[in-house]
Each structure stands twice: as C-alpha cells, then as structure tokens.
Amino acid sequence: xxxFTEEHFRRFTGAEVKIKLSELLQGSRKYRGIIRGVTAxxxxxxxxxxxxxxxxxxxxxxxxxxxxx
Numbered sequence: 536x537x538x539f540t541e542e543h544f545r546r547f548t549g550a551e552v553k554i555k556l557s558e559l560l561q562g563s564r565k566y567r568g569i570i571r572g573v574t575a576x577x578x579x580x581x582x583x584x585x586x587x588x589x590x591x592x593x594x595x596x597x598x599x600x601x602x603x604x
C-alpha cells in the first residue's frame with residue numbers, strides 16, 4: 536500500500552515502511568523502518584535499526600507499507 540500524505544503516515548504509526556527519497560539524507564536515499572509518528576515540522580519519524588531518523592515529508596519520493604507475513 537502506498538503512502539502519500541501526512542495523514543497516511545499518522546494512520547500507520549507502528550507499521551513497517553520502505554521509503555525512497557528524492558535526494559540523499561545521511562548518505563542514503565532508501566530506508567526501511569517502523570513509523571514512529573509525524574512531527575509538527577512535517578517530518579516522518581522513522582526507527583531504522585533502533586535509531587530514530589527524522590525525514591522531511593518534502594523529500595519523500597515514494598513510500599510503501601511492507602506487507603506483514
């Protein structure tokens with residue numbers, strides 16, 4: 536399932552997601568992690584390998600939920 540809006544990210548807090556960015560952020564354009572919420576500054580809080588990362592919404596090119604098996 537693709538995620539497009541801030542509301543989508545809020546609704547799926549706690550779910551695993553794959554995100555592709557339009558430009559590099561901390562040396563990478565692709566991230567996979569757990570959505571921890573959305574900040575007032577319109578940043579997606581993503582937990583990647585136990586580390587919280589804040590990704591500005593305007594950098595998100597594509598985001599999809601990872602299906603639970």
